[in-house]
Amino acid sequence: MKTKAFFLCCLFATAVLSAQPKLNPNNIPEIVKAMSPQEKALLVVGFNSACEGYTPTLPGTGGLTHPFEKYGIPSVVMMDGPVGVRLEPDWHDGLGEAHFTTCFPTGLLTAASWDREVAFRMGHAIGEETLDMGADVILGPGMNLLRNPLNGRNFEYFSEDPVLSGSIAAAYINGVQETGAGTSAKHFAANNQETNRLDGDSRMDARTLRELYTRGFEICLRESEPWTVMASYNLLNGEYTQESYSLLTGILREEFGFRGLVVTDWTGMRNTPLQLHAGSDLFMGGMYKQTEHILSSLEDGSLQMADLDRAVTKVLELVVKSVSFRLPDFVPSLKPDLEGHAKLARETAAEGMVLLENKGVLPLRPSRVALFGVHSYDLIPGGNGAAFVSCPYVSQVNDALKEAGFTLDPQLEKLYKGYAAFIDADLTLNHKVNVHVGQPQKKELELTPRLIGEAVSSADVAVITIGRTSGEARDRVLDKEFLLQENEKSLIERVCEGFHAAGKKVVVVLNICGVVETASWKQLPDAVLCAWLPGEEGGHAIADILTGRATPSGRLPMTFPVDYFDIAGAEDFPYNFISDKANESVVHPERRGLDPKNLMYTDYTEGIYVGYRHFLTRGVEVAYPFGYGLSYTSFEYSAPVVKRQGKQVVASVKVTNVGPVAGKEAVGLYVHAPLGNFADKPERELKAFGKTRLLQPGESQVLEFSFPVQDLGSYNAACSRWETAKGKYTVYFGADCQAPAASLPFSL
Ligand code: GLC
Numbered sequence: 001m002k003t004k005a006f007f008l009c010c011l012f013a014t015a016v017l018s019a020q021p022k023l024n025p026n027n028i029p030e031i032v033k034a035m036s037p038q039e040k041a042l043l044v045v046g047f048n049s050a051c052e053g054y055t056p057t058l059p060g061t062g063g064l065t066h067p068f069e070k071y072g073i074p075s076v077v078m079m080d081g082p083v084g085v086r087l088e089p090d091w092h093d094g095l096g097e098a099h100f101t102t103c104f105p106t107g108l109l110t111a112a113s114w115d116r117e118v119a120f121r122m123g124h125a126i127g128e129e130t131l132d133m134g135a136d137v138i139l140g141p142g143m144n145l146l147r148n149p150l151n152g153r154n155f156e157y158f159s160e161d162p163v164l165s166g167s168i169a170a171a172y173i174n175g176v177q178e179t180g181a182g183t184s185a186k187h188f189a190a191n192n193q194e195t196n197r198l199d200g201d202s203r204m205d206a207r208t209l210r211e212l213y214t215r216g217f218e219i220c221l222r223e224s225e226p227w228t229v230m231a232s233y234n235l236l237n238g239e240y241t242q243e244s245y246s247l248l249t250g251i252l253r254e255e256f257g258f259r260g261l262v263v264t265d266w267t268g269m270r271n272t273p274l275q276l277h278a279g280s281d282l283f284m285g286g287m288y289k290q291t292e293h294i295l296s297s298l299e300d301g302s303l304q305m306a307d308l309d310r311a312v313t314k315v316l317e318l319v320v321k322s323v324s325f326r327l328p329d330f331v332p333s334l335k336p337d338l339e340g341h342a343k344l345a346r347e348t349a350a351e352g353m354v355l356l357e358n359k360g361v362l363p364l365r366p367s368r369v370a371l372f373g374v375h376s377y378d379l380i381p382g383g384n385g386a387a388f389v390s391c392p393y394v395s396q397v398n399d400a401l402k403e404a405g406f407t408l409d410p411q412l413e414k415l416y417k418g419y420a421a422f423i424d425a426d427l428t429l430n431h432k433v434n435v436h437v438g439q440p441q442k443k444e445l446e447l448t449p450r451l452i453g454e455a456v457s458s459a460d461v462a463v464i465t466i467g468r469t470s471g472e473a474r475d476r477v478l479d480k481e482f483l484l485q486e487n488e489k490s491l492i493e494r495v496c497e498g499f500h501a502a503g504k505k506v507v508v509v510l511n512i513c514g515v516v517e518t519a520s521w522k523q524l525p526d527a528v529l530c531a532w533l534p535g536e537e538g539g540h541a542i543a544d545i546l547t548g549r550a551t552p553s554g555r556l557p558m559t560f561p562v563d564y565f566d567i568a569g570a571e572d573f574p575y576n577f578i579s580d581k582a583n584e585s586v587v588h589p590e591r592r593g594l595d596p597k598n599l600m601y602t603d604y605t606e607g608i609y610v611g612y613r614h615f616l617t618r619g620v621e622v623a624y625p626f627g628y629g630l631s632y633t634s635f636e637y638s639a640p641v642v643k644r645q646g647k648q649v650v651a652s653v654k655v656t657n658v659g660p661v662a663g664k665e666a667v668g669l670y671v672h673a674p675l676g677n678f679a680d681k682p683e684r685e686l687k688a689f690g691k692t693r694l695l696q697p698g699e700s701q702v703l704e705f706s707f708p709v710q711d712l713g714s715y716n717a718a719c720s721r722w723e724t725a726k727g728k729y730t731v732y733f734g735a736d737c738q739a740p741a742a743s744l745p746f747s748l
Contacts, residue, residue, distance in 0.1 A: 046286020385472020676725020
């Protein structure tokens, strides 16, 4: 009898389970209908330790969505970060085997390439490694506008200009998603400082928001379809972005046409029903309290089931795109193509390095080099936080120059390598900091005159590397990080003095996370190369540029000001606030005697006048302008054409390599617009850009551009629409915003 009863129960259970609809791309509404409120409230919150069946499986940082076997819903795996899959340092799999992923160059360098192809190829490789490591979504690109050079996460982002940011982000997204992995365009929106990033209020007028801070995302969504957009931590004009219906539904979905999923940044408990109503669909990292809050809100009526069902639908639409769903038998190799991707990382790094000065010293011929600066031997490949990648190795400048046939001053090499090793040992053995979580910036050594003198006599040329790093949850400070430190400046001064007295040259390499002060010292050396945070192959890439194996073609994606306070809105940023802990949430600054300005709220008083929009329009001198960069060859522009074709503006210009070596030329298309109904407009704005292929001497290429006529307009906040003025425009061709290579009038 018991057997029969047991058999009948199994039959019933099987019948029930088989009666459950199994998820497929075409039956999502049916699944939504079949799910209980409890199941829905679990699905839209990140899978977490309070959930039944949860087992921590991530090899790095990120999050999982909640699986439901009964409906055939697997977990979707989301992992950091923008420049590579972030594994925990020294991660080993269950069999004790160590695994690594590729550390690509950071966002700034990618944007400095001004080349969508470079971003696409890097994204494609990162997409492959995302799947190799068993993840479905890479949490990148980071694409917030570079409002102020001291934002701690600028290294992750792209540019002070929304067109360059948006198009490079889109190319990266298309590259990743061509592999079958997904992306997260982040952090939407106006997350432009790390100080009090969880609760700081970014305050700006509507024109500023639309023309600058959502514009990059708008262009990105025009040119790509990221699976997800990540809603930022901060407030925008008094509302948490994650709770802002006007931002997430009004602008992002209804105006920009975003059809994917909005995932919250890794926020804790907030107003969950308000977040759901606003348009947040998935609450990451996920707390069980959020699930409970959803259920209690359904009961008390503060949450409509329709809002929850929309979010559930978005999560299921994400699930059915994922490899975890589409290829349930897929076994991640955990073995990315590290060799092939290292080669790509090296090529990518060289494409985005920007040559700032060159008084005939570069490219170098194999010779004896006196290599100064601790970061010449201990390169900073990337920044800290979500964008950190645990590199399998870092190619160092000293080794790369030796490989290229240079002889290094052995005394300096011994001194600096020993010094770097000592600092690392001190940091780790004294438990001061885990050097694996981002390469720390090391204090420059004071060198004796005798040592410098000996280097002068034993070398033909000097190379000095200056390092700067930064990371998530903390901004840089003016005096210690934007300005060069005394020992760094004295190193440059004394090496230049010694080598110049002997008729020898000096090259400075900037291994930096963002803009530093250059005006006070940039005339001292004979060359300055901005190498950014160039990834694991940075040493080789720097050597490739210094030796001419690669011709520099990078262009600045942001302005280098002469003085920090020349920046518009310089005082409207916590430029001297030392955050004593990460994720500083300065909820009661008054209790610490602090001014709430720039901590509790930040007024974007500069409005749309960020970067070159400020410097060019107001004629403020800069150290290096937006779009600036030198090459080893030179180019001429001819036959510029601009015309209207229906709703598009189409343009072209012929670029010819008239110099001695092969090279690539980045070209920006800027537009000076008539004021129309506006009281003011920037002198000119970037509307399109492109880059030639490698042109041999004498070779030409016609670059073509196309963008919507409405992009010529400005945002009229009074009537909430873009307005394009009739009248005479001027179109400029060239990357350097201050030195167009060609221009011509254009009328609307
Ligand atoms: C972080 C970052 C975000 C990252 C996420 C997951 O706080 O702001 O960029 O992707 O959490 O680590």
